[in-house]
Structures are given as C-alpha cells and as structure tokens.
Amino acid sequence: MKLKHYLWIGLLVMTVILCVLPGYSQHVHKKLGFQFSTVGALSAGIYDGMTTFKDIKQQGNFGLGTLEGLDGELIALDGKFFQVKGDGVAYPVKDEMKTPFAAVTFFRKERTVRVKERMTYEGLQQAIDQQLSSKNLPYAIRIQGIFPYLKVRSAPKQKPPYPPISEVIKRSQVIFELRNVQGTLVGFRLPQYFKSVNTDGYHFHFITSDRKAGGHLLDGEFLDTHAEIETLRDWHIALPNHASFEQATLN
Template sequence: MGHCVSECSCADELRQTVTRLAEKSADKVIYQSSLMSALLHGVYDGKTTVADLLRQGDFGLGTFNQLDGELVAFDSQVYQLRADGSARPARPEQQSPFAVMTFFTPDYQHRFSQTASREDVHRVIDRVVTSDNHFCALRISGRFASVQTRTVPCQCRPYRPMPEILGDQPTFTFRGDEGELIGFRTPQYMQGINVAGYHEHFITADRQGGGHILDYVLEQGTLTFGAISKLVIDLPQDRDFLQADLNPDNLDEAIRSVES
C-alpha cells in the first residue's frame, strides 16, 4: 500500500490547497466531561446525557455508560459505534462517562486528491497548527481505502480497569468506504486529563458502521481543521470518581496501550 504524498508534493499542496475558512470567528471552546484517567481506572458510568452534550457542542467523541461502544458526533448528530462494528443514532437520554465536544468552526481546509496515510494527514495539520500547546479539532469527509477500528464491548460491574479488558476488544477493517472521520489533537501536557496526541473515530457514509480508529488510508477527501485554546472540564461528583486513582504510576503507558 504505497503512499503517493511526497515531502515536496505535500509542501506544494499546502501552498495551493490549505485554505483559511474564516479570519474571525467566535471563541472556540472544548467541553469535556470527566477525565481520561478516570475512564482508565474503571469509572464507566456518568450522568451526562447525549442531550447535555449537544448543548455544549455539535461535534465530538467519547463513549457511553458501561463502556458500551464509541461515541461520535458531528453536524449535531450523535451516533453509537458498537462492539459488533455497527452504528446507530444515539438516544438523547443515553449517558456518557467521558466525552469531548465543541462547536466545530474550522479555520483551514485541505483537499486530498491522492492516497494519503494517517501520518500524511497529521503532517498537514502539524505544519499549519505548529504549536502543540493548543487543541486542534479535525474532520475528514471522503473515501477511505481502508480504516482499521476497534470498539470495547459493554462492561458489567464490578468494572475492571480499561487496560485489563483490551483482549476483549474486537477489531474491524472497512475497505473502500466513504465516511466521516472526527477527531482531536490534544497537547502532550494533557495526557491523563485527555488523550495526548491524535484521537479519532470513524463512521461510514450510510451511518451503519464505524469505531475508534487504529489506522487508516485516505483515498481522497476534504480535511477541515482548526486550533482551539479554551477548555472547560466538568468533573463528576459520584463515589466512583471521587475514589478513583487518577494519577497511577503507569498513566502514560496505560493510555497509549488502550488508545493505540
């Protein structure tokens, strides 16, 4: 599976096709419910509903109570990506233990007319939003040569920490599908609060399948993205969260093991 995006052509495309969409826009804010370190510890139940999340943004990702699938949101629509690889609209009353939302107002647009790897896509973003000290929201609408995903199955109490259930996660490969990729790039200093680096979810154009992205190859499509410099975190008040160990010695290793 060769990559057709060379260093030279990538630089040329940046000059030619990365388009600033808006010089001025309203303040961009990321809303986050709970912490990634709480999810790692096994805090899989929250009181934040899908309806609550949509009041905080029209775009984002996360998970559902009992770790029952991945959450992906865009265009004010929220979907549940399930452990069998399927997808379905989320109900307003469904609850989430961890989610990240924003009102998506991208600054930049880049058209990929030839095959690009995940690294190629990230390189375009990193060359435009050069500081790792801000968040970045990104979306790709296009056709994917392949997308590898995983989704952790629904859990039952007593909950095990997330690293212990990795062996239970099914993986899927979508080939030649059109769809939407929704994601965030999070600063390294936020590891544990969120997931440092790139965190992306995928859903097919027919909204029938998707999951948490492990890797992908984009065939062609449009990338839109922009930096975000404000963060609001809503911390839970329930017993599970208050008693959780949110700063374990292996925090960085644990997050990398469950997100990679």
C-alpha cells in the same frame, strides 16, 4: 406619527441590530472545547454514566467519547450522536442515555489542510502537524471523504466491577477493517500537556456516510485527504459529581 419619527425609530432599530448581532455571534461561537470527566478516570475503569447526552449536547455538536459501561464508541457529527457498539453497527444515541466520558465542540471549519499523496495514518498525522502553527493548542478536525482503508475498533459493554481499559482492549476489543469506505472522521489533536486528562495527539472516531457503522480509528490509508481544522482557544473540563469518580485512585 410623522415621517421624521419613523425615520428615527428605523435608525434606532438598525443601531441596535448592528451593535447586538456581532456580540451575539461571538457569544454562540466561542472556539471552546469541552470534555466531561477525564481519560485517566476512564483508563482506571470509571465507566459509570455520570451525565446525560442531553447535557453534553449543550456543549457541542461534534466530538467523540463513549457510553455508560464503555458500551461502544461515541461519534457526534452535525448535532447527531451515534453509538458504535461491539457489533460495529452505529445506533442513534438518545438524550437520556449517559456517558462516563465525552469531548465535544461546536465545530466550525477555519481552514483545510490538503494532503494529496497516499499516506499511512502516521504519515497523515505528520503531514497535518507540518501545517499547524502551534503544537500547544487543541484542534478539532473533520476529515470527510472516501478512505482506501480504515481499521477501527469498538468494545462490548462491560459489567461492574469494571476492569481497567487496558484489560478491555486486550480481552474484548473488536476490530473492523473497512475498505474504500465513505464517511467522516471526527476528532481532535490535543497538545502533549493534555496527557493527564485526555488523549494527547490525534484521536479520531469514524462514521460511514450512511451512518450505519464506524468506530475508534486505529490505523488507515489515506489518499487526497482534506482535513478541515478549527483551532480551539479555550477548553473546559467538567468533573463528575459522582461517588465513583470522587473515590477513584487517579494518578
């Protein structure tokens, strides 16, 4: 082949790369939130494992949820999934383990909201709210740092017939108070109109930086908080193909 031919081939390859790559990256990052089942079903006591974490991992590397039998709190961070059991200890989640509810996304930080002052959890929520352009979109939020105080909870595994979640919280939730703890809060802020299918407002699960403890955030104290936020533009709800979901009375 002559030099001219090589140049033409080179040009063709460059054109293909330039045309395909932007489309490809758009394809892999969709700003898409995904949830499996609904919080309403969970509240009603539908704790059967209805899908595997292998499947959930296809939908996101960041998020929260629970495990079969309401066996603790789920935290997904950087593609690693952890289960904080009723003893407050974080255990790695295996792909073949199952969940009744999880919400995940492929998180990519868009912006950081910095709140310097010492704040309660409620104060922090209001401070972040003031920086959001809309209350009508879902946001994925990651807060890394050292926290003066965090109050988190988990719950021990339930046995069928499953009691509703309000009963579990009343009777057997376990509360852990962590002081000057380093780690990451993983969560979402969802619009009020999500209420019938998920938790509206802020919902965080915590994991320590050594990935050994954590739980569902109940309260805390915050100082110089950097909340990393991504606005999600799409939200999918996968509904369980499972008799206990299909036959439940869901309001």
